[in-house]
Amino acid sequence: MTRVSLSRLPGDRVLVVEGDGQRELPMTDLASYVGEREADEPRWVWDDTVRWYPSLLAAGVRVQRCHDLRLGHQLLRRAPAVDAQLLVGDQSTHWDRLGPSVPSDPALFSIDDTAEHLRTDLEDARQLAAVAASSDAPKLGLLLAAESAGALVAVEMTYAGLPWRTDVHERLLTDLLGPRPPRGARPQKLEALVAEVRGAFDAPGLNPDSRPDLLAALRRAGLEATDTRKSSLRALKHPGIAPLLRYKQLAHLFQTNGWAWTDEWVKGDRFRPAYQPAGSTTGRWSSNGGGALSFPAIVRPAAVADDGWMLVVADVAQLEPRVLAGMSGDRALARSARGADLYQGMVDDGAVASRTDAKLGLLGAMYGATSGESGRMVPGLTRRYPDAFGLVEEAARAGERGQVVRTLLGRGSPALGEAWERDPDDPPPDADSQARYRRAYGRFTRNFVVQGTGAEWALCWIADLRNRLWRLGDSGPLDARPHLVFFLHDEVVIHTPAALADLVAAEAAEAAATAAGLLFRDLTIDFPLNISTVRSYADAGKPGAAIEA
Template identity: 45%
Template sequence: MVGTAVTGEVRIAVAPDPVGSGGRLRVLAEDGSAAGPVRPVPDLAAEVARQEAAGHPRWVWAATDETYAWLLERAAVRPARCHDVKLVESLLLGHESRHRRPRSLGAAWARLHDLPEPQDTPEAGLDDQPVLFAADRHHLPPGTDLLEALVAVHAGQLRRVAAAGQPDRMRLLCAAESAGALAAVEMGREGLPWSAAVHDELLTGLLGPRPAAGARPAVLGDLALQLQEALGRQVNPDSPAQMLPAFARVGVPLNSTRSYELRSVEHPAAALFLRYKELSRIHAAHGWAWREQWVRGGRFRPEYVVGGVVSGRWATRGGGALQIPRLLRAAVVADPGHRLVVADAGQLEPRVLAAMSGDPGLSRAAAAGDLYAALALDAFGGDRPRAKIGLLAAMYGQTSGEAGRLLAVMRRRFPAALALVESAARTGEAGGIVRSQLGRTSPAPSADRFWDEDADSGDGASPDRRAARSWGRFTRNFVIQASASDWALAMLAALRRRLAGIGPEPRLVFFQHDEVIVHTPVELAAAVEAAVAAAGEEARRLVFGPTPVPIPLETHVVECYADAK
C-alpha cells in the first residue's frame, strides 16, 4: 500500500549535522514519541542506507528537498517511505483552515509552545552552504535542539492527523505527499534525457541561427516587421501597451493580448501576432540560454516543488519543467539501449468527478472507454464536441452561451455529478471551504485572491457578488482538480515502489499532473508498462474505493518523447 499507517511500523527521526557528513538518529514509538536514545553516527548517509536495506523504516525529517537531497549526494540510498514535516504541516494547516500560517519546523515548534511564529522565508534553490541543517535554517530559536524539535513536532502532527475528520484518508494523503517529495528529489537528480544537438536543430529551424545576446532571433525579427506592416505602424510586439491601441486603430478592439482572444480575430495581424507570441515564448522559456542554465550532462534537471499549487499540483523553481512545448519534445531522447515509457491518464478530471459523485450515468460513460463519446451517445445525440463542452462547463462553472444551455442538459441527465460540483460552488460563494477526496483543503477566500474582474460583468451584480461567484467557480473545480492530484500522487508513489522492485535501472524522470515518464533499458520496458498499469489501479482503489470508474493510463514506449503523442 502507498499509505495508511501500519501497526508496528518503525519510524526514525533524522537530523544531519550542520557541517560534515554525520548526524543523529532516534527511533520513534508508534505515537511519534522517542522510543530510544539519540544515536550519533559519523556517516549519516551510509547509516540510512544500511537501515533502509535492513527494514524500510519511515524516515522522519524536516524537509525532503533538503535532507534527502543531501543524503543522495553522499550515498546511493533510495528510502521507501518518509514523513516530510514541512509538507505534512502544510496539509494539516490547510485542513485546520490555517492556510496562511508559516509551515517551517520552527513555526510548528513555536505553535506547540504558544510562542510567536517565525515567518517562512521564500523557497530558493538548493545550495551547499555549511549552515544547511543548522537550527536557524528551520527558524528554531537559538539553543533549540533540531532533533528534539523534530520529534516533538512530528508527534504533534500524528495527533492532529488522528483528530482529522477522516484520519485514514489524511494519513494516506500525508504519506503520498511525502512519497512524492522523494520522487521529486530523485527526478531532479536523475534528470530528463535531453539532446542538445536536437534542441539546437529545432531552435534553428523555428527561430533561425542563435542571435547575439539581447537580440531577437531572425524569424522573430521578420515576424515583427510583417506585423508592423499588417497594422500600418511601428510597434513593439512585446508591449501590450502598444499592441492594444494598434489593433484598435485597424478596427479590432481587444481586451487583452491573450492568445485565446486573438484566435477569434480574423484580421491578418492576429495570426502573425499569435505566431510571434508562440515563438517568442519558446525563445524566452526554452531557448539557448535556458539550455545553458538547466541542461547539464545531457539531462534537463528541474527543481520540483511538491504541493506548489493549492490544489496539490506541483510547481518548479524555474526551468519550465511542467510546460515543455510540444515543438521541442523531440529533444527528449532516450539513451542508447533505453526507451522512454510515457504514460498519461486521459480524461482524468471527468473520471474523478464520476468516481467521487457515483453518478450512474457518468460512471457508465467513463467505463465505456472514451468518456466524451459515450456521454455524447447518452445525452447529446452523438455530438462529442458538445458533450465535452457540457461536461467542462459543469466542472469549470461556465454558464454563458452554448455552455450554459448544455449545462442544463447535464443537470437533468447526470444529477449526482452536478450536485457535487454545484454544492462545492455554493460553499465557495458563501465563503466556505471544500476538501478533496483525501482531505486536501481549499483556502478560505480573501479580498486579494482569485478575483476575476471579467466574471459575470454587465449583469448588474455588485462587486462582492461577482467576487463570490468567482470564488465559487474556484471551489467547484478545486474538489475535482485536488482529488485528481490525490490520485496522481498515490499513483506516483505506487509506481516508484514498483519500479524499485524491478531493479535499480528503471528511473522516473518526469511527472506533471497526469503524466509520467520512465527511462528504462529496452528489455525492461514491458515490465515498466505493467508497473504503470498496476500503480494506476492501486491508486484508484486507495483513493476512491470500490468504484466502477476506471482511470486508465495509456502508455507509449518510444525513443523520443515527441513520438508518444
C-alpha cells in the same frame, strides 16, 4: 512500522530519534547509516525532503518511505477534520512559517539562522496525534503518505533529470529562429517577421512586444482591437495578422525555451527542473525553475532516451471527470466511464448527442461556466448525472456561503478571505464587488474538490508506480533501473532500459488500478491509460509510435 526521525544539530551533526532511544551521528555518516537501516524499511521523518534526500541519492542511497513534516504541517493545519490546536507546541510557529526550500540552496546542509535546530520528533508526535484524533484519520494518513512519497519522487526526478539532447534542441531552434543571436538581439527570423509586420501596418518603429504600440498600429489600420491576445487577433482580417501571430509564437519559444533556457536548465544531457509538491493550494505540484509544468510540445522532440533506453509515456484519459464519478459515487457516470473514452461513454449512454457536448458540459460543470455552449449543457447533464453534478454544485454553493471545502482525502481549501488582504486605506468593498468575489470563490471551491482529488489520485498513482519500478529493476545500481523522469498532473514519463519497457508499461497500468482502489474502494472506476513507448517524448501519443524502435 519503524519510525526514525532525523534532526540537524549544530556542528554538522544529526540527532536520530527512534522510539525512546536516540543517538547522534556526524552528517558525514548519515548516508551509510540510512543505507544500512533501509533493510528495516523504516519511515524516515524529516523536516523537508529537499533538505535531506538529494545528498542521500548522490551517495547512492534510495529511501523507501518518509514523512515530510513541512508538507504534513501545511496540510494538517488546513484540514477541516483536524483540530489545529493539536499542532501547537514547542517550535510550532516555526513550522507554520516554514516555506519550501530551494534545492539549489548552497546552505542545504549547513546550519544557518533560518534553519533553527528543529526537533523533528516533537513535530512528528504532534502530527501523529492530530491525525489520530481527527474524524478522518485513515484518509488523512493515506494522504500524508502519498504526499511524502510524492516528495521523494520529486527529488528523485530532479536527481535523474529528463534526458535531453541539446543538439536536437538547438537544431530545432535554428530551423525556426535562425542562428543563435548575440545577447540582447533578436534572432534573424524573428527580426524578419518584425520587419514584415512593420511593413504591413506601415509602422516603422513598431515594437510588437509592446501592447500599446501594437494596439495603436492595429487601430490605425482600421481594425477594432481591445486586446492583443492570439484568439482576438485571429478574428481580424489584415495581411499583417499572419506574420504577427507567427512572431508571437516564435518570440515566446525564443524567450521561454530558447538558448538561454538551455544554458540555465540543461546540464550534462539532462533537464533538471525543481518540483514543488503541493505547490498549488489544490495539492497539485508546481515547479520553480525551467517552467517544467508548462513544458511546451514544440521542444519535446529534444527529450530523447539514452542509447539502449526508451521513454514510456503514460497519461490518464479524462482524469478529473473519472475522479468526480468516484468521489460522488455517481453510478451513472461511473458506467459511462467504463472504457477508454469517458465522453464517448456519455454519448453511448444516451446522455448527450455528441462527444463535444459531453466534454463541454463536464468541463463547464467543473469550472463553473454559466453561459455559452458549455454552460448550456449543464442543466441537462445534471438530470442525467445528479450525484456528480450535484457534488460540484454543492461545493460551489459552500464557497459562495464562505465555507471551506475539502478533497476526498481531506485537504482543505484556503478560506474565503485568505488571499484577499485589503489595504486598510482602501474604502470597504461595495456589495457588488463582494458578491462578485463570493462567486469567484465559489468557482474556485467548485474546481478545488475535483482538481484536488485528482491530484490525490495522481499522487497515489506515482507513489505506487515508484515502488513497482524499483522492484522491476531488481538489484541494479540506482541509475541502471527504470525511473520516473517527469510528472505533469496526469502524465508520467519513465526512462527505462529498452528491454524492460513492456513491463514498465504494464506496471504503470497496474499502479493506476491500485490508486483507484485506494481512493474509491467500493466503487469501481476505470482509469485507462494512454501508453506509448518511444525514443522521443514528441512521439508519445501518436498512433503507431508505440511499436517503433
